[in-house]
Amino acid sequence: MHFVVIGNGVAGITAALTLRERESAAKITLISGESDYFFSRTALMYAFMDRMTLRDLEPLERKSYDAQRIDRVRDRVTDIDASAKMITLQSGQTMQYDALLLATGSSPNQLNVPGVNAAKQGMVNFVTLQDLEQCEKHTRLGGNAVVVGGGLIGIELLECLVHHGMKVDFMVRDPWYWPAALNKEEAAMVTEHMRHHDVNVLLEESVVEIKSNNSGKVEAVIGSSGKRYDVELLGVAVGVHPSIEWLAATKTAPKVNRGILVDSAFRTSLPHVWAAGDCVELASTGLVEQIWYSAKRQGELAAKSILGDAIDYRPPIFYNSSKFFDIEFTTTGKLGAESFYHRVAGKEISIRVSWENSAVTGFNMLGSRWNHEFFERWITERRTPEYVMKHLLEAQFDGEFGTLPLNFNFQRGSK
Amino acid sequence: MIRQTTYDRFTHDITNRGISAWILSALLTGFYLALYFTEWFTPIAQSIGLDGKWTLYGLLYTIAIVGGGIFVIRRYRHNRYQVIRTCVVMFVQSVLAFALPQFLKAIHQPEYYFSYFWPLKLDYLTPNTIFHYPLPIILFSFAGSLLLVPIAGAFFGKRWYCSWVCGCGGLANTAGEPFRHLSNKSTAAWKFEKAAIYSVLAICIVLTALLFTTYAVGPKHPDLAAFTYKFQSFYGLIVGTMLSGVVGVGLYPIGGTRVWCRNFCPMAALLGMVQKIGRYRITVKKNMCISCGLCSKYCEMGIDVRSYAQSNESFTRASCVGCGLCAEVCPRGVLKLENVSNRAPQERLVQITL
Numbered sequence A: 001m002h003f004v005v006i007g008n009g010v011a012g013i014t015a016a017l018t019l020r021e022r023e024s025a026a027k028i029t030l031i032s033g034e035s036d037y038f039f040s041r042t043a044l045m046y047a048f049m050d051r052m053t054l055r056d057l058e059p060l061e062r063k064s065y066d067a068q069r070i071d072r073v074r075d076r077v078t079d080i081d082a083s084a085k086m087i088t089l090q091s092g093q094t095m096q097y098d099a100l101l102l103a104t105g106s107s108p109n110q111l112n113v114p115g116v117n118a119a120k121q122g123m124v125n126f127v128t129l130q131d132l133e134q135c136e137k138h139t140r141l142g143g144n145a146v147v148v149g150g151g152l153i154g155i156e157l158l159e160c161l162v163h164h165g166m167k168v169d170f171m172v173r174d175p176w177y178w179p180a181a182l183n184k185e186e187a188a189m190v191t192e193h194m195r196h197h198d199v200n201v202l203l204e205e206s207v208v209e210i211k212s213n214n215s216g217k218v219e220a221v222i223g224s225s226g227k228r229y230d231v232e233l234l235g236v237a238v239g240v241h242p243s244i245e246w247l248a249a250t251k252t253a254p255k256v257n258r259g260i261l262v263d264s265a266f267r268t269s270l271p272h273v274w275a276a277g278d279c280v281e282l283a284s285t286g287l288v289e290q291i292w293y294s295a296k297r298q299g300e301l302a303a304k305s306i307l308g309d310a311i312d313y314r315p316p317i318f319y320n321s322s323k324f325f326d327i328e329f330t331t332t333g334k335l336g337a338e339s340f341y342h343r344v345a346g347k348e349i350s351i352r353v354s355w356e357n358s359a360v361t362g363f364n365m366l367g368s369r370w371n372h373e374f375f376e377r378w379i380t381e382r383r384t385p386e387y388v389m390k391h392l393l394e395a396q397f398d399g400e401f402g403t404l405p406l407n408f409n410f411q412r413g414s415k
Numbered sequence B: 001m002i003r004q005t006t007y008d009r010f011t012h013d014i015t016n017r018g019i020s021a022w023i024l025s026a027l028l029t030g031f032y033l034a035l036y037f038t039e040w041f042t043p044i045a046q047s048i049g050l051d052g053k054w055t056l057y058g059l060l061y062t063i064a065i066v067g068g069g070i071f072v073i074r075r076y077r078h079n080r081y082q083v084i085r086t087c088v089v090m091f092v093q094s095v096l097a098f099a100l101p102q103f104l105k106a107i108h109q110p111e112y113y114f115s116y117f118w119p120l121k122l123d124y125l126t127p128n129t130i131f132h133y134p135l136p137i138i139l140f141s142f143a144g145s146l147l148l149v150p151i152a153g154a155f156f157g158k159r160w161y162c163s164w165v166c167g168c169g170g171l172a173n174t175a176g177e178p179f180r181h182l183s184n185k186s187t188a189a190w191k192f193e194k195a196a197i198y199s200v201l202a203i204c205i206v207l208t209a210l211l212f213t214t215y216a217v218g219p220k221h222p223d224l225a226a227f228t229y230k231f232q233s234f235y236g237l238i239v240g241t242m243l244s245g246v247v248g249v250g251l252y253p254i255g256g257t258r259v260w261c262r263n264f265c266p267m268a269a270l271l272g273m274v275q276k277i278g279r280y281r282i283t284v285k286k287n288m289c290i291s292c293g294l295c296s297k298y299c300e301m302g303i304d305v306r307s308y309a310q311s312n313e314s315f316t317r318a319s320c321v322g323c324g325l326c327a328e329v330c331p332r333g334v335l336k337l338e339n340v341s342n343r344a345p346q347e348r349l350v351q352i353t354l
């Protein structure tokens, strides 16, 4: 038996380890064009900020790959021939498989404005190790930078640049930061916090043109307001998309839409080929989950599907966490028609509990720690907001001596 | 305005095992060797009105803990566990481990350190030494070593001592803070730790037993007495002087701050065993870890916290001193230090705060 996994991100490595756990005799090959060993993409910013070395980003000891007999191949896969059960690598090498897992992750979106093709140097993304190298190359104490894109990767890149003493303009296209996830009040708090960290937050501003010098080094960007920003680094963090472009050139490509289409057992349209992680689109719902937790979960389930288990994947209630500079963020579920918002006086702490038709639907918590499992349970049990507010403290996860004082009276309609 | 950066430890030579780190390590080692084996510091101490080199050392040690403590409180001011813990550490060092013994000495009472217990301080249980103290101190010392240490350990974990009271841990968590990430995280280091620390504990217990036996039957068995006292001074030289002082602090810039605590301290070994069966644990929030590794990196005991967190395992490791830095640095709020009683931990939290 030969299992081949393309992509050594969290989906790929979780799958490989799950396969090994159950199939001690099989041959397992893990292929990546990016890195020799699995590393935590989520920690890219800590490597950039010198809080950790690149080596510290690797969750597994290097010798454990040998111990687990996972063969690593550092190359890009360029072709899939499903009828011959064979893949081809960029080096020209071919490889037979009995089961193939595509865990190719996602790639950063690029800007679509005049001047983007001429910009060869100084325009960076923040997704891969190679991106990190470029970021480091163009970061300079006291230099000017513009970051575009009002999501999570943008703010992480921002924090790194500020950390290294760059003067950063942060362009957010929308009327407030990250409207996809945050309400106006929370966004205002986060924006104030960013400004406190010397980030120049520009709302309703975006890049309309990029100016580079003759050698392709970015020199300036023009904003939609007409203003010119002189920069030596332009950070582009306008979202990611499933890495599927390379499939177009393959002999037998699996069906794709936004991502590689899979059924609820992570089977693609090709026989003996599965897919998991950021690169996947669930055919039944069109959902593309692009977070660490789903990639990890999908990797494990896809491996079990490969092993013959009956898998029927239903995405769990959405939850995620993040950190905006110093403000921690926990979110669960989705915001409903009504909500209760409370900002702790004088502190960068806020809670939002949301409901619809008397059943809670979602939570957005900033500045303090919460156990999302409680939130998930309350949402599943369709608890009333009154019940949830009464029991809210049970979900608190702040450290000893630091528990959030929740001294307010909750009444529906109070906000 | 360009802000001061706080965490870029890898860009600084001295906190990244660069040349200056080796020089600092050599200086610290040299200082300890000179302190233990020469009288160079005696005239310096006397010239500023102190009675000897050990008082001077105590003063310097206290300054390091208080100075480092202020720096730590500033850095982690948003975290009340860190602030309170550091205040306690500073208080214990400056009062119990410095001012009070000096005061006792000044009023011609025996110089006794209320923050040290057996087996870290062998003398505070063994009859040939402790029986020279007045009765209240003898009682305190026995109760402290045999009751307080294990009982508090069972309820709160070893942290109550190792990162709230102890001077060695105190220095590590204050002045030593910039070096905490240097601890070795490999499984090989963990193996060495287990072999080393339980060996020291075993030797320490054998020696204690010998000292009691000698006290009881020594006069009739001069050979045994001679052997025991030789053993004791050898233990003092190797464990007390070389491992806790010279190696323990000398290696800060190379091996991190807890080389002594992690590998050699008999008190840590004993408390670690109590901790394993006690209430203390690190609770892991399910499915929230992003495997970033900050927790492991900043664990001064070299525990691979990430390996537990990413597999959703709440855990208690014998070596964990409960400094709480893993929970502090975790960007996703995954970790929480807790003393888990029969009640659900979440209920307990509500009780404390409301």
Ligand SMILES: Cc1cc2nc3c(=O)[nH]c(=O)nc-3n(C[C@H](O)[C@H](O)[C@H](O)COP(=O)(O)OP(=O)(O)OC[C@H]3O[C@@H](n4cnc5c(N)ncnc54)[C@H](O)[C@@H]3O)c2cc1C
Pocket: A006, A007, A008, A009, A010, A011, A012, A031, A032, A033, A034, A035, A041, A042, A043, A044, A045, A075, A076, A077, A078, A103, A104, A105, A106, A126, A127, A128, A153, A156, A243, A246, A276, A277, A278, A279, A290, A291, A292, A293, A295, A320, A321, A322, B290
């Ligand atoms: C800066 C940053 C911060 C993030 N922070 C968070 C966070 O805090 N929380 C969270 O939930 N999510 C976060 N994410 C998202 C999270 O990292 C991803 O969801 C997750 O890494 C996806 O894992 P994956 O295994 O599907 O793919 P990836 O990690 O993208 O791995 C895919 C691998 O496959 C390789 N590959 C692709 N095509 C080929 C080919 N043809 N041949 C060979 N190799 C190929 C790629 O080079 C890559 O190494 C963050 C992402 C970024 C970029």
Ligand code: SF4
Pocket: B288, B289, B290, B291, B292, B293, B294, B295, B296, B305, B306, B309, B310, B329, B330, B331, B332, B333, B334, B335
């Ligand atoms: S610091 Fe937190 S998120 Fe990072 S590896 Fe440790 S537990 Fe996981």
